[in-house]
């Protein structure tokens with residue numbers, strides 16, 4: 001046995017893996033003049049394309065795009081022969097790249113890194129390899145691949161089979177001849193779907209064991225698409241630039257066609273075009289909302305199922321091949337060549353493991369619950385322990401002696417998918433929390449390598465030695481990754497994106513789904529802000545600018561971006577009339593909100609003015625009395641009406657099962673302070689007196705309001721208390737204005753860029769009330785007597801100039817002994833919490849509001 005050398009080899013950086021990532025990383029390290037070594041378990045370069053040699057193995061991103069872009073000369077010298085190149089061709093390409101740049105001399109093949117330990121004293125990593133060597137390095141870079149750790153089959157008796165067993169991910173180099181054999185293929189993911197048609201050509205009998213049917217579309221392989229070649233030839237740099245700043249790493253125009261509003265003809269036309277095109281990002285882009293809206297997703301899913309049914313002649317087999325247990329796109333869709341047609345061959349059979357599960361592998365075949373099968377060979381196409389498998393397979397021990405595996409036992413945790421706290425100078429290329437497997441990985445790999453190279457250069461230039469993320473930054477990024485996933489349908493699937501294919505693996509959405517472009521921007525912003533969220537240290541000392549790079553909900557950010565793109569004049573530059581017209585026009589295009597049992601309009605006859613109201617009755621027996629909520633719309637006492645908050649009122653009604661009466665109070669500048677406050681109180685009095693006629697339960701009356709509506713709701717509570725009635729069970733104040741003091745920090749922090757701005761608040765105040773009136777508690781309820789007020793639920797949004805108003809009111813009420821439930825709309829703006837069916841991430845906030853509202857009425861429970 002070899003004794004480990006007493007002195008480890010010293011280099012600046014070790015890269016583990018010699019696939020796309022490792023090769024490019026080595027190239028960049030050399031450019032920086034750093035000494036570097038690559039350790040690779042295989043005996044050649046290629047990574048994925050070295051190992052996965054099964055018949056039919058190809059890329060599923062067109063090779064015009066699945067290619068390095070860092071070397072324009074390389075692009076001139078290499079021409080891809082097909083739209084989707086085969087494994088041998090991609091492997092040849094990576095060999096060509098390695099040779100062209102003379103990379104092999106720094107790669108140690110047939111060697112695995114088995115352990116790595118951070119030495120806090122020396123600020124270096126020490127690595128151990130399968131060959132018994134020790135290597136000391138300053139920077140330890142895992143380029144070990146997202147799909148490189150095969151998942152072992154978890155089937156009873158898997159080692160009992162006497163015949164040959166093959167894994168698609170470890171295919172023999174000499175190939176396999178199945179001629180005349182009875183072959184079993186277990187697994188119908190991407191590798192299964194690619195290999196099954198070719199194995200069927202040789203085998204005398206092929207039986208496919210399927211646990212989950214997968215969506216697949218015809219690849220329509222052939223020559224590289226002429227239009228794309230032309231675009232690249234015309235302006236390669238622009239094309240690659242567009243790819244880098246695209247959502248998926250392939251420059252396509254994202255559609256804005258929504259499934260629900262497109263006509264049946266448009267739907268069919270768009271689907272058929274994507275079906276004919278045969279590209280992943282095409283079929284994922286039929287409708288803008290197919291990834292987030294179940295009904296739209298079903299449109300696409302059903303059109304694919306129709307194709308399967310019209311291809312596979314045996315109806316039972318066709319049905320078994322139709323995916324029905326997950327939304328389209330929530331598992332990686334496949335591209336195939338003749339996959340479904342293969343099941344029409346007389347010697348090919350599908351076994352649906354949901355109907356007859358495998359009991360055991362036997363010496364000569366497979367036994368299911370219903371049958372025994374004899375085989376000459378078994379092929380496992382059972383996939384990978386994705387994204388984390390290869391990282392935790394190495395015994396990596398960080399600063400405080402914790403192993404990476406132990407740190408990630410509950411969940412993988414990274415900052416930007418690049419680094420993780422406790423493991424200084426340890427980089428992961430395309431790690432969990434980066435776009436990686438959701439993108440064209442050639443683009444994502446280059447971006448990661450470039451970022452790491454830039455970082456190492458900056459460290460050196462600034463005399464720094466170590467870099468490590470902070471706990472705050474990492475937790476913030478993890479949250480952002482989950483926030484991005486939460487607004488999509490992805491977390492609903494038992495996919496390998498969720499770690500669901502590996503027993504015992506924590507269920508978390510592993511990749512970053514916010515887009516290659518958004519991700520690149522986040523990484524660039526981190527670096528530009530002096531490595532925000534990283535602790536940097538060196539002989540010259542330590543420096544850390546702590547913080548979270550993205551804390552806004554992703555769909556809120558999208559709305560803001562969209563609004564900014566419209567280039568609208570600031571609202572406060574308009575007249576009240578024009579602002580109202582604008583609001584009305586904007587309201588016309590938004591989704592209506594959920595259905596409720598009944599909506600009726602009426603008028604509250606008051607001495608000062610008749611106030612229009614709209615009553616929302618929940619579904620259910622009309623005669624059944626319900627708690628009553630009097631709601632006041634937002635709009636700074638100037639804007640808004642019964643239509644403006646209609647979706648929110650429907651939502652509150654549907655979620656709480658209460659009758660909601662939305663009241664249109666008088667507005668400024670026509671009717672200035674105290675008209676709105678007086679109207680609000682009068683409306684509550686009227687509702688209390690007419691509870692039975694309105695379908696309410698006497699004594700179960702709450703008020704609610706948003707923004708200025710929350711202001712008048714809060715004021716109404718104070719006036720009702722002073723007047724001795726009506727009794728109010730609770731007040732739901734959504735982003736309320738409670739004071740005229742505009743010096744609280746949120747007016748500065750959030751004063752610009754989040755739709756409600758500080759200048760706009762000033763505009764509202766000026767229309768509504770004279771400066772002399774602005775300390776009146778009927779306008780600034782925070783300044784009123786707060787004793788004996790009804791219980792409150794107060795919603796505050798992080799990016800709201802009024803955030804601190806809400807917090808101040810919550811604090812003051814609590815001090816006055818009023819029970820308060822504070823609901824933080826994390827990552828939201830003043831307006832986004834009310835954007836029903838537009839801002840998906842606001843749904844949980846609205847569910848919490850509804851729960852709080854329902855809690856005011858002890859006998860009732862929220863409906864959802």
Ligand SMILES: Cc1cc2nc3c(=O)[nH]c(=O)nc-3n(C[C@H](O)[C@H](O)[C@H](O)COP(=O)(O)OP(=O)(O)OC[C@H]3O[C@@H](n4cnc5c(N)ncnc54)[C@H](O)[C@@H]3O)c2cc1C
Nearest residue numbers: 017019020021041047048059060061112113144145148441
């Ligand atoms: C069949 C298949 C098809 C794919 N098609 C596409 C596609 O069309 N488009 C796309 O974008 N992506 C595709 N992918 C994803 C693909 O993995 C990436 O595109 C890319 O090849 C990853 O490159 P990499 O260098 O990061 O990792 P890999 O290519 O996986 O290379 C990692 C290397 O690290 C080595 N290694 C791991 N651990 C150790 C260790 N401890 N010690 C030493 N060496 C180690 C491995 O041996 C391996 O060679 C596909 C994946 C598969 C499996």
